[in-house]
Amino acid sequence: MNFFRFIFTKTFWIQVVIAALVTVVLCFAYLFWLDWYTNHDQKIEVPDLEKLTLTEVREQLKDLDLRSKIIDSTSYNPAFKPRTVIEQDPLAGKFVKENRQIYIKVNASGYEKVLVPNLIYKTKRLAIPTLEALGFKIGEITYKPNIAENTVLEMRYKNKKLEPGTQLRKTSTIDLVLADGKNPSARIDVSDNE
Template sequence: MTNLKKKLFRKDSLLTHVLVMVLISIVFILLLTFGLDLYTKHGNSIVVPDLRGKTLEEARAILKEADLDFEINDSTFSKTARPGTIRDVVPSPGSRVKSGRILFISINGFSPRKQTIPIYKDQSARQILALLRGLGFESVEQRVVPGGYIGSVVGLQTPDGRSVEPGAQVSIDTKLILLVSGQTVDTLGLDRLIEGYGQEGRMDSTMLPPNPNQQKRDSSVSNDWW
């Protein structure tokens, strides 16, 4: 038995090498685990403060004290919010992050965003309407005017009649009127003809418009033919 133990645990035996490798692996895993905790500051987190409604200077002071930083990634405009204040924060307020984390914020601009008016003449009204709304113009009306191909755009203007040309820089809160080519049908004469039908579906001759050829023939007949 003693000789067997000596053979198994001698320095050059396979079992000795396996045990040494297992021991080294355990030590390496423990060092790696504790090292990562120290490096990533595991368990040491900071609550993201609520910066909404605050100015950039106020936010900078708060984040500096909390060992956090920020970047502006978006700017929109709302009439209901104070210009230059923060509208949203990512990660959201109340989240827990590591110290030194960069927060992404969006602010309320000082004026409405402007967009370039696209080329619209002779284009499909449906296509231009969708394009304008996609650019952010929410108040766009359509007005039918005569001329051109039906359903095509012939002009763009503001409610006070000022023309808006392609390429112009316009605030997205501007009200626009899209002038669309079309035609209106005067149904007054048609309605009168329909009213002239009797109960049997026959038209009253008094409702028909005068026939100029018939009037000419009647006037050519002499009254003293008898």
């Protein structure tokens, strides 16, 4: 029997119909399984985690069958409490499926520490902007007798002498002791005038 005669037989067309039915059934079975496996139509609304502590985040996400992962601990932001959530991805109000990971950024526990530069015998005009650029605050400015007017003689922190290279947190207040421009060794000799 040649091939062209076989295609017009009843047996061939029965086999084609059976193959088509099996293909359709397998496609529908696969689509049903895929919907079940990917939790199609399941929606969990992502809660607002901003300003929550890590413990509160874990509890809230556990109740919703979601997970959290810290992706960054940002530099300290005073608008948020230390060790609380600053950002999250996906954002609050978005819909996700169960067991989805929510990525969070956490506020640092405090301002980072910065090295105090050596500003001894530098001018006031240089010292103040340098300290402010590093994030320090300038506190009380006092003067001591020294001929080098407006140069830094000492830096103080909480009434203690501050050595260059010490680490302090940003926003710490540093007091400056400057030279007043008077020569401490110059004395007025009254006996010469008499």
